Amino acid sequence: MFDMKWFHEASSVDDAIEWLKKDEDAEIISGGTDVLIWMREGKYAGKALVSIHNIPELKGISLEQNGDIVIRPATNFYNITHNDIIQKYMKSLGEAVDMVGGPQTRWAGTIGGNICNGATSAESASTMSAFDANIELKGPNGIRVVPISNWYLGPGKTVKDRCEVVTKFIIPKSNYENFYGYYIKYGKRKAMEITTLGCSCLVKLDDKKTKIEDIKLAYGVANPIPKRVVEGENFAKGKMLKDIDEQFLKEYSEAALSGTNPRDSWRASKDFRIQLIKELAIRTLKESISRAGGKING
């Protein structure tokens, strides 16, 4: 038995909000792969749970009329990786969430939970930051939309109020169209591991595939919160592919590093993280360019 005060299976988002308002101890549960473990460990012991597990309107991925991609929060990681829209337009996100925990976790855990737990190590967080996803929330005071760049307040903290429910992740067409990306999760083991450092890059080349027209670079665990590093992006923006050499890549990785603030933790030292930040910036850039159909040095 889990140590919970009470449990309610919500039938709709509005129903969930009503029940969240009833009790200060009430929290949302979706896939349960974080919340039930916290309950077991004691961090969430005695909390009341409002389940959004079976609300159909919170599941699925769709391509809207205006070209925006909408990912609904209670979609599990497996269904994101294996979704046609994601594979076609947001491949790096599908690959990133395919590195969460183990296969069992990916069949239960959801992207909404991954973003709402506020962890800088969350696999989807850096890639969703690179795509500049907008997060739609519904709460007692109505609906609001928050860009992911304003979402995180600190480790484990987000702007989401306890009584608010995330209803959509919206990725505008201009943020994914013609962008090709790559995500690297560095961890000591290949599975069942929490990210030591995550790096997500998105590259858009010009029509002739000779120049980096636009670039997005985002990290997880390089800062207290997952976020884009504009210092690195600005350094590479507009660069001709033929001019990309060892010297440029070195300077690019230094520029990326200048926008981060890594820390010592029991998982890795600050020095090691600095090395990872630089190395992963180079590797993700090279692979992203290659996926976009470009060739470095010619």
Added chain:
Amino acid sequence: MAKHFVKMNVNGKDVEVAVDDRESLLDTLRNQLNLTSVKKGCEVGECGACSVLLEGRCLDSCIYLSMWAEGKHIITVEGLTDENGELTDVQKEFIKQAAVQCGFCTPGFILKAVELVGDNKPYSREEIKRLISGNLCRCTGYMNIVTAIEHAIAHNMKKLGIDYKVSSGFSSLEEKEDSLEEKAKELYKKY
């Protein structure tokens, strides 16, 4: 806390169980439905011993609320054998390739293997290793488990007419016994 009636399909049978809303699916399956092949290991979703097939895919039943199982299809190892008690290819291969030692992780691995065979894809050894990464085994060192899954996939590929080669393992029980006997003789000579 309250009791609720939850209807689910377990191993092909429709059942209705009165569950406490604080109960994990693991507890319901073991304590109410007596399906003790589902093992209680870490209880935090790390070891995979409590794996069950939910809608065809493995899930850790220790971190899944029974309340969510309403209307779902669940399969445990008890539901794999046919009415004559005949084992599945996966189970036969686990025996043949000596993929079992203490046996605690085995039900979880078998269900994972059933899921992978059901994907009808010619998974390579490397892919199999990645796909079973949510199940831990502390005895076997995984080699024989991966081999057994490879062989089970090979049976299915043969049925589908797809070319698939296994990288190691025994082709029959006799071959396994002969090989073990030979190894024993060698060791006997050596010492």
